[in-house]
Amino acid sequence: MDVFSDPTNFDVYVTGFLWILKLTAAGTVGALILGVLLAAMRVSPVPVLRGFGTTWVNTFRNTPLTLIIFFCYFGLFSTLGVKLSDDIDRNNYWLGVIGLSVYTAAFVCEAIRSGINTVPPGQAEAARAIGMSFFQTLTIIVLPQAARAVIAPLGSIFIALAKNSTIVGTIGLAESSNAMKELINANGDQVIAIFLVFAGTFAAVLIPTGYAFGWLANRMAVKR
Amino acid sequence: MRINRMTAVAGAFALVMAAAACGGDDSGSDTAASGIVGKAGSDKKLVFGVKADQPGLGLQTGSTYTGFDIEIAKIIAKGLGVPESGIEYKTTVSSNREPFIQQGQVDVVVATYTINDERKKVVNFGGPYYVAGQDLLVPVNSTITGPESLAGKKVCSVSGSTPAKRIQTEYKDAKLQQFDSYSKCVTALAGGQVDAVTTDDIILAGYAAQDQYAGKFKVVGKPFSSEPYGIGVKKEDSEGCNKINEILKAAAADGSYKAAWDNTLGKSGKPAPELDVTKLTNCS
Numbered sequence: 001m002d003v004f005s006d007p008t009n010f011d012v013y014v015t016g017f018l019w020i021l022k023l024t025a026a027g028t029v030g031a032l033i034l035g036v037l038l039a040a041m042r043v044s045p046v047p048v049l050r051g052f053g054t055t056w057v058n059t060f061r062n063t064p065l066t067l068i069i070f071f072c073y074f075g076l077f078s079t080l081g082v083k084l085s086d087d088i089d090r091n092n093y094w095l096g097v098i099g100l101s102v103y104t105a106a107f108v109c110e111a112i113r114s115g116i117n118t119v120p121p122g123q124a125e126a127a128r129a130i131g132m133s134f135f136q137t138l139t140i141i142v143l144p145q146a147a148r149a150v151i152a153p154l155g156s157i158f159i160a161l162a163k164n165s166t167i168v169g170t171i172g173l174a175e176s177s178n179a180m181k182e183l184i185n186a187n188g189d190q191v192i193a194i195f196l197v198f199a200g201t202f203a204a205v206l207i208p209t210g211y212a213f214g215w216l217a218n219r220m221a222v223k224r
Numbered sequence: 225m226r227i228n229r230m231t232a233v234a235g236a237f238a239l240v241m242a243a244a245a246c247g248g249d250d251s252g253s254d255t256a257a258s259g260i261v262g263k264a265g266s267d268k269k270l271v272f273g274v275k276a277d278q279p280g281l282g283l284q285t286g287s288t289y290t291g292f293d294i295e296i297a298k299i300i301a302k303g304l305g306v307p308e309s310g311i312e313y314k315t316t317v318s319s320n321r322e323p324f325i326q327q328g329q330v331d332v333v334v335a336t337y338t339i340n341d342e343r344k345k346v347v348n349f350g351g352p353y354y355v356a357g358q359d360l361l362v363p364v365n366s367t368i369t370g371p372e373s374l375a376g377k378k379v380c381s382v383s384g385s386t387p388a389k390r391i392q393t394e395y396k397d398a399k400l401q402q403f404d405s406y407s408k409c410v411t412a413l414a415g416g417q418v419d420a421v422t423t424d425d426i427i428l429a430g431y432a433a434q435d436q437y438a439g440k441f442k443v444v445g446k447p448f449s450s451e452p453y454g455i456g457v458k459k460e461d462s463e464g465c466n467k468i469n470e471i472l473k474a475a476a477a478d479g480s481y482k483a484a485w486d487n488t489l490g491k492s493g494k495p496a497p498e499l500d501v502t503k504l505t506n507c508s
Binding site: 189 | 318319322342345347378383385386389400402403404412415
């Protein structure tokens with residue numbers, strides 16, 4: 001039978017991409033929050049915080065994501081006993097989200113830090129001159145301007161995050177790459193067709209996403 | 225801007241062409257010296273696709289491969305007149321066996337390869353040389369006695385594999401953890417994160433017999449499926465398939481089949497199975 005005419009195969013496909021969506025959504029939120037915090041640490045006047053931020057970025061930016069995800073299962077869960085849910089899939093999902101967030105936050109942090117560098121120093125100096133604290137200067141004056149400069153690079157990072165989500169399959173979540181493997185194992189005669197459908201789905205969603213971020217970046221840019 | 229758009233279009237076009245070329249070239253080139261009998265006769269060389277991560281069956285340590293599948297591969301090679309130095313092993317995983325055969329990257333696949341109707345559409349099977357069954361590997365003091373007692377238990381298998389699928393569809397009460405290799409499953413079993421590992425009984429026996437797990441695990445011993453292991457060759461190669469069946473018949477008669485078992489999986493204490501030559505496939 002043709003692989004495309006079996007409805008259970010369609011379920012496998014849909015489940016796979018639903019997990020990717022959920023991973024990307026939660027990963028984006030986690031990475032944004034962590035990344036902004038890290039960027040704030042890296043530009044803060046406190047040496048300990050700066051050191052922490054730098055260490056984080058250098059450690060996780062340079063560790064393969066596969067290892068991080070693998071550690072989340074066999075390190076955090078198996079050895080340290082961090083259990084996030086009784087359901088196996090949920091547990092693996094949240095472990096995956098932790099791994100993806102921790103990894104992606106390093107890149108988000110660096111993007112935001114480069115955005116901060118596009119804000120003229122006069123802006124921060126003026127803020128300080130009218131008596132604002134570091135925290136106020138950062139959140140009211142610098143970050144809003146920096147954010148508008150980093151929309152395009154953040155877009156790239158989140159597109160990468162969506163694709164990286166497939167790695168959570170190594171700890172057993174039935175996401176799209178696992179779904180693809182399952183279908184290929186059962187339908188060895190239609191490998192290329194199956195592959196093109198899965199790769200095509202990613203492209204169909206992510207290419208427009210890229211354009212959307214580009215458009216938004218143009219609209220929001222601070223014209224100087 | 226205009227130039228950018230032009231290059232983008234050209235790039236996309238090139239990609240599409242490349243993808244089309246990928247799909248199109250599987251019909252040519254295998255007309256002349258197609259079959260393994262011809263290749264073995266002229267080159268005295270054959271490429272065998274085998275598993276690399278299954279102790280007792282196909283295990284790679286350094287650059288050498290050992291196991292029951294490897295011994296079977298040696299018997300086939302010998303029967304075709306290929307010396308042991310002419311055998312080249314290539315690691316295959318479950319999902320790339322059919323493509324490897326079709327593309328000619330391997331000549332023969334001996335890799336815990338279950339014969340089924342979907343696979344028969346794309347490859348030709350000699351054998352079966354062994355009939356395995358899906359079983360469970362559990363800690364020695366476990367209360368699990370068979371697939372019926374799996375309700376609420378965590379069972380581990382390889383993602384996308386036939387055993388994993390069977391648990392999902394036929395034993396829905398079990399909780400399935402999937403990894404990309406059985407080694408990870410066995411690690412999780414040793415650490416207590418899962419209650420059982422499931423796949424074909426001889427693969428499990430291979431793990432149970434490994435030194436580092438000796439005495440910790442047991443195979444439940446109630447197989448709940450039938451997995452006839454075949455030897456895959458190209459779909460068109462019925463000559464090679466017939467030849468493989470002849471070689472297997474001869475190996476069963478002269479004792480080399482039993483020797484292959486005794487030197488590998490036999491070490492787990494399991495007696496050599498009888499190779500039922502009446503069940504060999506009809507090569508088409």
